[in-house]
Amino acid sequence: MTDAQHEYVDQVATFFTMVGSARAWAEILGWLMICEPAEQSQAQIAAALSLSAGSVSTQLRTHVSLGLVEQVRVRGDRTQRYRLRSGAWHSVMASELDRIRALGELARDGAAVLPRERPERVTELGDLADFFAREWPPLMERMNAELTKGTP
Amino acid sequence: MTDAQHEYVDQVATFFTMVGSARAWAEILGWLMICEPAEQSQAQIAAALSLSAGSVSTQLRTHVSLGLVEQVRVRGDRTQRYRLRSGAWHSVMASELDRIRALGELARDGAAVLPRERPERVTELGDLADFFAREWPPLMERMNAELTKGTP
DNA sequence: AACACGTTTCAATCATCGCTGAACTGCTTG
């Protein structure tokens, strides 16, 4: 692992820790973006990032469950490999829809305690969520259409 | 503060703590969504939520700096009041653009360590960021147009 | 001026959560 690679992993990790991710989680993500080969065993990841086997196991599982990383079995080799899923970033964006829906839910539940004064404080959130729930799917479609040009 | 209100504040707080916000920050947000009157002093907020004056002061400042909350002076009364800004939720969405740009930056910096194997791991992120940087502003415009219908 | 009230600041405390290390499971091979 070169200095430049190390620096980049750090940069990615810094970004994602800023938005609330665990350090190890973020470092693994950064490493899987640039490592060679793209498929890595847990041991390789642990070695490259100087992380304990435990952290790698745990955080890798959350990566997998989020759909960012996939496990691959290389035939002839029994050790599991992990790699960034192709389209990983797309699915991050696509999953935004769930969060938007959750916000809509929050707004809807607010109906029970709607304030007389400036009820928009709650309703505005609902309208917004509805707007995005409508706009997001076509946006995702355009995204896929546009960015799949080179890779069919 | 009724039980229902308390419950709702808790629900909002739970949602936002899930995505990495501080508990007090999130509770204040929930309270400012449904409190009556909409304008509240720090002391009122602290009392309603059983928070210390210190937390309220600190977290309220971050709310203000994020543009979610604004301070208002009620004439005749010297104590400062705080309230949810109208259009608060809109500006949350609008500020997403900054995060998208940051992701684009991250991808661009990745050029220095671009892997030979599956370089899309990095470049895909850049394309995505570009796509959103282009799509976001018009989307925001449509959002404002559509949701401002009732409130000119 | 002195006081009262609202707000800010900050050091100390507390809680949370991620990380480590070691023990454990399961699989494969000699």
Place this chain on the structure above:
DNA sequence: CAAGCAGTTCAGCGATGATTGAAACGTGTT
């Protein structure tokens, strides 16, 4: 069936960061 390796689990440690409480500040009031 023992040995070796990959991965998992979990208790305990450590660090980060939020919360508190008290003291300082400022502003308006008597």
